[in-house]
Amino acid sequence: MSYKGKFRVWRGDSEGGELKDYEVEVNEGEVVLDVIHRLQATQTPDMAVRWNCKAGKCGSCSAEINGMPKLMCMCRMNTFEEDEVVTVTPMRTFPVIRDLVTDVSFNYQKAREVPAFKPPADLKPGEYRMQQVDVERSQEFRKCIECFLCQDTCHVIRDHEENKESFSGPRFLMRVAELDMHPLDAADRQNAAQDQHGLGFCNITKCCTEVCPEHIKITDNALIPMKERVADRKYDPIVWLGNKIRRRPA
Amino acid sequence: MTELERHSYDVVVIGAGGAGLRAAIEAREQGKKTAIICKSLFGKAHTVMAEGGCAAAMGNANSNDNWQVHYRDTMRGGKFLNNWRMAELHAQEAPDRVWELETYGALFDRTPDGRISQRNFGGHTYPRLAHVGDRTGLELIRTLQQKIVSLQQEDFEATGDYEANLKVYAECTITELMKDGDAISGAFGYWRESGRFILFDAPAVVLATGGVGKSFKVTSNSWEYTGDGHALAMRAGATLINMEFIQFHPTGMVWPPSVKGILVTESVRGDGGVLKNSEGKRFMFDYVPDVFRAQYADNEEEADRWYKDADNNRRPPELLPRDEVARAINSEVKAGRGTPHGGVFLDVSTRLPAEEITRRLPSMHHQFKELADVDITKEPMEVGPTCHYVMGGVEVDPDTASSTVPGLFAAGEVAGGMHGSNRLGGNSLSDLLVFGRRAGMGAATYVDGLQERPKIDEADVDSAATEALAPFELEGGENPYSIHQDLQQSMNDLVGIIRKEEEMERALGRLAEFRGRIAKMTVEGHRQFNPGWHLALDLRNMLTVSECVAGAALLRQESRGGHTRDDFPEMSPEWRKKLLVCKLDAEGHVNVTEEQQIPMREDLLELFEVDELKKYLTDEELPAK
């Protein structure tokens, strides 16, 4: 069961480009990335596309398919009508390199700005004891495959280039939450979440959660709990008072 | 003189998977200025695909476990062809390497008393695999990646530059190693993004490039697995060993095409899944070898009872060792009883209630649903053997991971010897950590001991550049995609899971033809992010590696682990003593020669019963008693 699929793929680089129409064979059971590969092998050998595992585990083949940020390897062709035009463009939040490949270095820069795990001073390797219930929350966030689709879809930087400097994006705010919930992390991260990583920019419109291929509940489980933790520290006089009293030596 | 970007480092690590990152961490911690070079983005390496876990005899789940037991399991798994010193170091050091990861921030699944949980796996006597659900590889790579970032943050504190002592060159491919006399002096490559050349001036290079799976049509490996490190090492004059041993996992997807080769975990069969041919027959009962008759059931009733009562029934034949199952599937398909897409059916849908399947095999259910639109609770999967892992690789010194070329080190899948003829599940992640660290340390020590820094010869740079641009020079040749497809098909058909002398001779003939086709291939477009060109350059490596695999497989006249000869079905103690070593001759052709194994150290030999040793060793090798 194969048919001629109609594809519209953006070709170009940072200087400019255009959506080009292609007709290409589509077979049963294929995903968008298969078809893009067939285009490469038969019609456009120099079409740039970034991919790696082709199994939804590495997060390399991020693009926008019919306008939605998606992994090309996880987007099945049978989700489209046979006569439907499938539009594939690069991610639109990052600078384009060529065709479907974008420069995602913004994300690596932001990753560096999150202070690393701070091991407890008094424990040697092999002495760490943690309960499963205590690691589960952070484990969910560690499922992240760093496809950066959440960063791509987040309107804070997608629609406002100028915010890139002061906003880390959902991926790295989630990383802050992951470390803040790590049972043995010894660093204080709550003020920094708001002041350095720009948590206050987030207006919880949940597009990051919507596009996450790992189905991590980024907003509900990382960003909102982090906002509440920040509220404890910065916006809640009662908690502030309570902490003051409790910390007083008995 | 070729126009290029130049950098100077103490240690250059090629590959950013588990082994590469661990090596880089070690080299940087030893005070060496280190570069990491990866073909993909940072953090995307193939290590993320590992699911099961990381084997380390920590004894958390069963206190009887220790390094000696792990060592024995590893040697048995590799059918005693392993480099015993590597297996020993691996078993001894794996626990420390895993614990170390926790200090980098890793979050493994826990035991009730808060320690790292360990799971059972094929070939391991005790529950031994540290794991995080079925995404252990991802945890490993992310943890190491974040440790790299943390070291960069330290450097930033000290110098104001994140990349002062440790820099990642992502989407960069090395095409040639540079030498000064015998010793390594650097590495030459190009940026995938711009196509511009880049030269690293470095006295020590660590290869951590992974495997060779992309030379085969059906593989669980990603595009990066083109045997770059194997080929670079050979071109630099190093030797490869054990290249005939390739692990085929019996159950990889064969349909739909989008998931071809992707693994179907062994747990599907462990939890009751059965293999059937196109006639609906549970064919594994016909393939129980005589030596296993005592442990495996000969009828469906008994096999089915085993799942409930393992003590009083024999195991279902679906749970025979990987190589046996893979061969059986292969025979069924060859006999015309395969599925329309050339596999067999793996059915769990009629064996367990739907809820039970989604509870026990969540990731499999999810994987098939999302990737293939197949509901494994309702329909059978189509599966067939898939190329999974290459046991062979660069011949290294076990303690320092140094190859035969001074300054060239190798760790992880690209290094050979550790796993012998067959790798146990879970031993790969621990291998990365143990020998990644040793390679980083070996490189640092080597650099410290140098009297004089080796120099790069500009003529070599020019010829490397010319070589890299060659595919653009010709017109009217074949495109690299079609050559790649043909190469994969040939390797799959002729040097696959079951091997015959005349097929491998045919394979060698075909590979010689490919050499001609590759010399004449044409690449369109320009150098900026041109996947056609990238593939063209990788093809040379795949060809060299394929020649090693076919050449060594032709010579080894026995069946052992990942090497099955139809014409020599028995395992031979005489052959166990021999390693097949691949080296390039002056004309660039692959030469395969025999080398003697170093006999196992006495105290290690004593860890085994003599009766067991008799199955593997010649009479002279047995300990005198």
Next chain:
Amino acid sequence: MATGVDSPGRAQIGLKTARSDRWWLAPLRIGVILLFFVVYATIRIFMNKWYWVDEFHYLTPLYSPCVTSSCVEGSSHLGTWFGDFPRFVPFSLITFVILAGFRGTCYYYRKAGYRSLFFAPAACAVPEPHKTYTGERKFPLVALNLHRYFFYGALVFGLLNVYDGVQAFHGKDGGFGIGLGTVIIWVNLVCLWLYTLSCHACRHIVGGRLKNFSKHPLRYRYWTFVSKLNPKHGTFAMTSLFTVILTDFYIMALAAGWFSDLRIIN
């Protein structure tokens, strides 16, 4: 200079969005519902009448508790704490501030409002029309961080609503009775409580703020319970919105004498 998806360096695709689905449908639908509620609630609280059905002791949640001396006889069963309110000040001012505040600062309604009413953004990967964006970092939006106080308030009002609900088991002859009104009031109560307990601030307060669950097993159980409700917070938010309107409308209709209550028992 072009900004957003047209910023220099990004792929110049020429389309505002390439989405081909009806992405505008969901925000439109939610927007209409939210506006309807705002209009309805505003009209209702300024009516200052038809909130109490004396015969069956039904009090609409929009006016609970009725604690001014202007409240009609019987409705102020918690006593009168204030004197007369001027004609144009809603009796239920406090109730309204707390409940509107709870919903207005709620993480779900924030999402719904930003998407449907402010188009920031209307849907994923659809550009927002605003030139600049500062999020919830500055006044007044930074005040949304006070959600937890409205949650505490909502808890108190939730308890008062339970009291009202008990009162609503009132028969014609003064003894026990159940009517359709009682049923509606109780359905609304359940929805309101599900909405309140599934709140993100609640989830944080009962246990989410802890670093180690294992040291606080009881609070971990609370947290687990709230965590089960929390993913449906949006559903509960919208359902309870409808049940509040329904309850209020039903009681208004009875009080105005538009139709009479369907009695089940007495």
